[in-house]
Amino acid sequence: MRQQTHTALSKRVFAHIRNKTTDRRPQVTHHAVSHYTCPQRFQQERRKLFRELPILITLSCQLPSPGSFITDDNTGVPLLIVRGDDGKARAFINACQHRGARLADGQGRVKRRFTCPYHAWSFTTDGQLAQLPHSADFTGFDQQNCRLQERPVAEAYGMIWVRPEGDAAIHMADMLCGLEDDLAHFNFTDYHHYETRRIDVAMNWKLVIDTFLEPYHFATLHRTTVAPIFLPNMCLFDAFGRNLREAFPRRTITELMDKPEAEWDFVYHSALVYVLYPNTVFVMQADHAEVWRIFPSKDAVDQAHMYLEFYIPEPVQSDKAKAHWDANMDLVCRTVLDEDFPVGEGAQKGFMSGTGRSHIVFGQNEPALAFFEETMAQALG
Numbered sequence: 068m069r070q071q072t073h074t075a076l077s078k079r080v081f082a083h084i085r086n087k088t089t090d091r092r093p094q095v096t097h098h099a100v101s102h103y104t105c106p107q108r109f110q111q112e113r114r115k116l117f118r119e120l121p122i123l124i125t126l127s128c129q130l131p132s133p134g135s136f137i138t139d140d141n142t143g144v145p146l147l148i149v150r151g152d153d154g155k156a157r158a159f160i161n162a163c164q165h166r167g168a169r170l171a172d173g174q175g176r177v178k179r180r181f182t183c184p185y186h187a188w189s190f191t192t193d194g195q196l197a198q199l200p201h202s203a204d205f206t207g208f209d210q211q212n213c214r215l216q217e218r219p220v221a222e223a224y225g226m227i228w229v230r231p232e233g234d235a236a237i238h239m240a241d242m243l244c245g246l247e248d249d250l251a252h253f254n255f256t257d258y259h260h261y262e263t264r265r266i267d268v269a270m271n272w273k274l275v276i277d278t279f280l281e282p283y284h285f286a287t288l289h290r291t292t293v294a295p296i297f298l299p300n301m302c303l304f305d306a307f308g309r310n311l312r313e314a315f316p317r318r319t320i321t322e323l324m325d326k327p328e329a330e331w332d333f334v335y336h337s338a339l340v341y342v343l344y345p346n347t348v349f350v351m352q353a354d355h356a357e358v359w360r361i362f363p364s365k366d367a368v369d370q371a372h373m374y375l376e377f378y379i380p381e382p383v384q385s386d387k388a389k390a391h392w393d394a395n396m397d398l399v400c401r402t403v404l405d406e407d408f409p410v411g412e413g414a415q416k417g418f419m420s421g422t423g424r425s426h427i428v429f430g431q432n433e434p435a436l437a438f439f440e441e442t443m444a445q446a447l448g
């Protein structure tokens with residue numbers, strides 16, 4: 068984030084403190100409950116948002132060297148993402164060209180090739196068939212042109228995006244719409260992966276994302292955990308195409324008022340939440356980054372799973388550092404698991420019963436929430 072952005076965001080907060088306000092929408096928004104319950108809409112979302120659009124798969128540091136790979140099945144498409152000898156990240160359908168066996172699972176590193184566990188066909192890290200045992204038994208089969216099915220990849224700002232279905236190239240500028248500046252200044256390429264945890268919930272996947280999008284609930288739901296840290300009911304909201312940035316200022320931000328503007332560090336005194344369209348929530352904290360990748364689950368409109376990934380600026384080299392990050396991660400998980408998600412699951416249950424109101428309401432002080440749900444609705448037409 069540029070210094071001028073640190074300054075501009077800080078000034079907006081100071082104005083809100085003076086005026087006892089927050090970023091607001093001009094009016095309240097009414098939102099159809101069916102967006103969280105309708106099976107047809109859910110299937111449309113899975114196809115249009117999770118297959119046809121680029122999805123953030125991981126940060127670049129998870130594929131540190133040639134041969135590093137990671138697999139991903141969260142979109143319903145089995146993907147194998149690997150860094151080639153030329154340093155380029157590529158994505159393939161994780162299926163052998165012989166009879167479809169999976170070539171790899173989880174995450175790891177291959178020396179030069181993926182060897183299929185079924186009959187030992189092997190493929191280079193750029194997808195070319197390299198070896199086929201008993202090749203004389205495949206007369207007429209075009210071995211030269213046998214390649215794994217490739218999918219478009221874009222790698223920039225320390226992030227790796229893949230389009231699970233279709234061949235259209237991914238244009239980062241069209242996707243990020245001005246967020247490049249923030250992302251470039253965070254230097255994610257220098258971060259280190261600490262840990263990934265999976266969480267399963269009985270909620271529509273969008274309702275999970277809604278959880279992150281307003282501070283209105285801090286004072287009640289997080290009275291003893293989060294509320295003491297942040298200014299009450301205050302957020303800054305900015306849209307970048309279909310992505311959004313929402314800032315929750317910490318109470319400590321008032322310390323900046325006595326310092327020269329050139330020293331204002333807005334990130335240090337806030338939590339910055341980005342929604343990278345459609346399903347990634349990126350939380351930039353003072354000393355680390357959290358990536359939440361949220362997906363529909365079990366082919367059910369009211370089920371979701373997510374991965375919370377912690378990225379930290381320095382690799383962990385001592386027990387003390389490990390204890391620090393474990394405690395940090397535990398606190399985040401406890402807050403969402405004990406406080407946020409039970410409320411969300413309760414609301415989802417009510418929605419599914421079909422007995423409540425047809426619409427819920429978003430307040431003017433929940434601008435990011437209203438924007439996110441509007442972009443989702445627009446995507447489906």
Ligand code: FES
Binds near residue numbers: 164165183186
């Ligand atoms: S399915 Fe892969 S070698 Fe046969």
Ligand SMILES: [Fe+2]
Binds near residue numbers: 289407
């Ligand atoms: Fe919360």
